[in-house]
Amino acid sequence: MNANKLPASAVAAVCLLTALPSALGLLGWKLDFQHVDIPFDVFPEQSIKPQIQAYYDLAGAFLHTILEWTAFCTAIVTGLFSFVHYRLKRDVTTPIIGTALFFSGLLDAFNVLAADRLTFPVLDLNRFLPFTWAVSRTFNVAILLAGTLPFLIRRKAMERRTQPQELRYLLLVGFLFGLMAYAIIQIFAVVIEVPESLFPESPVPRPWDLLPLILWLFAGVVVFPMFWKLHPSLFAHALLISAFPAIGAQLHMAFGSTALFDHHFVCAHILKILAYCVPFLGLILDYGNAHRADLALRETETKLGAARQIALSLLPPDQQEAKGLEAAGFSYASEAVGGDYYDFLHLSENRFAAVVGDVSGHDLAASILASQSRAYLRAYADSLTDLSDVMTRLNNALVIDTQQRRFVTMFCAVVGGDRHSLVYAAAGHQGYLIRKDQTVETLDSNFLPLGMTDQGQVEISKLDDLQKGDQLLIVTDGITEALSPQGEQYGLNRVLDFLKRNSDRPVPDLIAALRADVDTFCHGQPPADDVTVVLLRWNA
Template identity: 70%
Template sequence: MPSRYLPLWIVLAICLATTIPSLFGLAGWRLDLSEEFAVPKRVGEIYAPEEISPRLLAYYQLAGPFTHTVLEWTACCVAIVTGMFSFVHYRLKRDVTTPIIGTALLLSGMLDGFNILAADRLTFPVKQLNDFVPFTWAVSRIFNVAILLAGTLPFVLRPKQTRRRTQAHQLRSVLLFGLLFGLMAYGIIHLYSRKFEIPEALFADARIPRPWDLIPLILWLLAGLLVLPRFWKLQPSLFAHALIVSAFPAIATQMHMAFASTALFDHHFFCGYLLKILTYSVPLVGLILDYGNAHRSELALRETEIKLDAARQIAMSLLPTGEQHLDGLEVGGFSYASEAVGGDYYDFLRLSRGRFGVVVGDVSGHDLAASILASQTRAYLRAYADSLDDLSDVFTRLNNALVVDTQQRRFVTMFCAVISADRNSLVYAAAGHQGFLLRQSGDVETLDSNFLPLGMTDQGKVEVTDLAGLRPGDSLLIVTDGITEALSPEGEQYGLTRLLEFLRQESARPVPDLVQRLQQNVNEFCTGIPPSDDVTVVLVRWKLSPPQV
C-alpha cells in the first residue's frame, strides 16, 4: 500500500531546519549584510585608512546583492527542477497532487528568476530597489500560495463533483489557474517596475516593517491549518502530506519577512530566503522518497512475477501432454487460467484392469493458493486411485484429506469418470460439478452432481453413479464454468447452448483437433475481454470401432 506520510524523522528534520536560522540569530551568529550595503563608510571602522581601496568598498557594496542572487537562483533551480519532476511523476503515478505542486513550484521558480534578473538590473533598470525587492517578493509569495489553494480548494469544497472529473480535466484546471496567476504576477511586477511607481513596501521603523507580506502569511495559515489537512484526508498520499509539512517553513518564512526584516539583506531577509529554499525542497524530498518506494515495489513485483511464472510452469507441467492413444477412445482437453495461475486442472488416469479415468477439478479462487491446492489435489487423487479400486472410496479418502488440509476455508468441485475396459459403461463421482453425455443421436444427458464439493464436510461416504449402454459415437463432456461464463465485448455469455452447438457442428473432426478449434472459437468470441474465471474443457469420444476385449 502506498505511504500516506512522510517519515517522522524527515518531518522532525524539516521542523528543526526551520528553527535553525532563528536559533543562530539568538546565538549571535547572524548573516547581516544590510549595514555594509547601506553605509559602506562603516568599512573605516574595520580597516585602517591605507587598507581601504575601491575594490574593498565594492566588495562590501556587492556582498548583500551577491548573496541575495545566489540564494534566489538556488531557490529558482530547486523550484523548477522539483516542478518538472512533479509532472514526470504525474505521468507515471497519476496522482493529482503532483501537478498542483508542480504548477505552483514551476511558476514560482520562474517568477523568482525574473525577480532576480530585474533586481540585478539585467532585464531593465530598477530605481527603487529598497521597495522593488520586498514588493516583488510579496507578489510572488501571494501567487505561489494562491496556486496551491486554487488546486486544492475544489477538492475540499466540492469533493463529490471533483471526484467525478477526469484526471485530464483536473490537470487542465490546475494548469489554467497556474498559468493565469503566473501571468498576473508577472504583469503586476512588470507594470509596476516599468510604468508605475513601485508601492512603498519596507517601513524600517514600523511595528510591521513589511506589511505586504501579511497577505501570503494569512493565506499560508489558511492553507496549512484548514485547507491542506482537509485535502490530505480526501486525497491521502505522500505528496498531500508533503504539502502540509511544507506549510511550516513557508509560514516561518513570512513571519521573518513581515515582522522582523527591517532592511534589505539583513539577517531576517536571508532567513526568509533560506526557508523559501526549504519550502521548495520538501516536495523534492517527497519525490525522492516516492521514487525509492516505487523502485522497491518494482523489485518486489519482479520477484513476484518470477515466482508466479515458476508456479505457472509447474501447473502447466501437471496437465496431460501429447496425444493420448487409447483403445476405443479419443480424448482431448485444454485448460488456462484467468490470471497468472489458477485453480482448474484436468487429468487422464490409466488404471488397473484396462480401465481409464478422466477428471476435471475446479478449486475455489484463481490465485496462487488455488493453484497449489489444485496440484495437491491431483497428487492425492493419483495416489488413492493407484491403491484403491472403488471410486467411492477414492473420493471419500480425498474429501477427508482436503477437509483437514483446507480447514474448510477452500473447496474443490470435481467430476471424475472411470470407463470400463470394454468401454461399454462408466462410473462417475460428481462433487459439486456436473458433466454431459452427448449421444450420437444428438441427445444430451446431464450427469448431475451427487455430492457436495470436496473439502466442505467430512460427513458421509461419497456416492457414485453407474452409467451403462455407452455406444460408439457417444461423447463425455466435462467443463468448468469459466467457458460458459466467458463474455464477449458486448457482454454476452458464451453459454452452454453455444458450446453444445459448436461441438455438433464440428463433430466430424478428431477430438484433439476439435478441442483446439473450440479454444480458438472461445478466444475469438471474447476478443479483447480477459476471462473472469479459469477455463477447462475435456472431451472423451467413444470410437466408432470399439476395441475387442
C-alpha cells in the first residue's frame, strides 16, 4: 500500500457511494421527502390529530436538519483532527485545509439553524435554502482553493518557511477564513430577502449552483491533483478523492433538484457528508500509518538496543592486566550500533595481542560483521601461532562471508613474550608508535583491507627495540574526524599531542581523559563515525 494514497478499496467505495443515489433513483427507489404520506393502516384517518399531521408535513425539514448537522459535526471533527495531525507531522497544508472545512461546517450549521428559525426569521424557505446552499458550497470550494493554490503558485517560498512563519501563516489564513464566514452569516442575518434561485421548469433548475460546480471541477481536475503530486500525503489524496462526491452533489442540485426535500436535494446533502468524510478518513488512515510506523520504530529500537548490548558485551574490559604492559581502550558507535571493535588477547608463550577493526559502514550489518571478525580472529589465534597465517585465514573467511560487498580495516599487534618485540599486520589500517622521547613512528598499512580479495598472504612487519615508556596507539578515523560545532576536526595531531602531554598518567586514566577531551571539543555532539582507541604502554 502506498503510504500517500488511500487504499484502492476506499477509493472504489467512495466512487460507488457517489453513484449509488443516482442508481437508486433510476431504479425507482427515490429518497423523496417533499410529501410523506401518513400510514393509514397505523393511524385511522378519522383519528389523525393536527400534531401528527404536522410531524409528517415536516419530515423533509427534520431530515434536512439531521443531514446538515451531521455534515457540520463531520467538518468540525475533521478540522480539529487536522491540527492534531499538524502537531504530529508538522505539515502546515493539513491544518489549512482542515480550517477551510471547519468554517464550511460552521456555515452549514448557521444555514440549518436559520432554516429551522432558531437564529432569525426566514420568510421563504424555497428562496433561502437553495440560495444559501449555493453560497455555502461556493464558499467551501473557494476557501479550499485559497488554501491549496499558494502551495502551488509560491511553492519554493512556502517550502522555505520556518516553523514560526508557518504558524503565523496558519493563524492569518484561519483569521481570513473565519472573517469570510462571519461576513456571510452577517449578510444573511441582515438581508432577510434573498434572490430567487430555484426555477423548476428550467433545464437548469438551480443556476446558482453552476458556479460551485465549475469551481469543484477545476479543483478536482486541476488543482487537487497538482497539490497531491507536490505535497504527497494521505490527507492530500483524500482531498482529491473528496472532489468526486462534491461534484456529484452539485450535479444533483444544479440539474436535478426542482423542489425542497426532493430526491436530488436529499442525495446532494448525503454526498456533501461523504465529501466531508473522505478527508476525515485520510486523517484516520494517516494516524494508523503513523502508529504502525511508531510501533515498527520502537521494535527496531528494541532490536538495535539488544544488538548494541550484545556488541558492548563482546568488548573486553576497558583496561587489561598483562605483565610488563599497560593496556586500555574504549569504543562507542555513532548510531545505535556500529562497525568498530577492539580486543585484547592473552596468547600462548606469554604473548599479548591488541587488535582494532573497522568495518565499512556503521549499521547493524557492520556490527554483525565486526562480531564475526572477532570470533574468527579469536578462534584462529588460539590454534595458530604465526600472525600472517591467522590474518590470512581471517581474510579468506571474510571474503566468503561478505562476497566482497563489505570489508574490514584492521590493525593487529602481537607483543612477544620478552616484551621487547612486536609483530603486526596492518590491513588498510595504521598504528602509531610513540617513543619514550616523544617521537612518533607511523606503522603504515602493509595489506589491503580484509574481505576484499583472497589472493595472497597477509604480510606482517616486526619491531625489535621496544623499551619502557614506549606507547602503541591504534585509533579509528571516528576520533580524528570528530567535529566541533564550528566544523573543525579533532585530528590526529591533537590526539598525539594530548597523549604526549599526559604520558605520566596511568594508561586507563589517560584513555578516559582523552575521551573526555574529545567530548568537550565536540560539545556533546554525536560523532559522524564510530570511535575506537586502544593504547599500549611498555612499563618494563
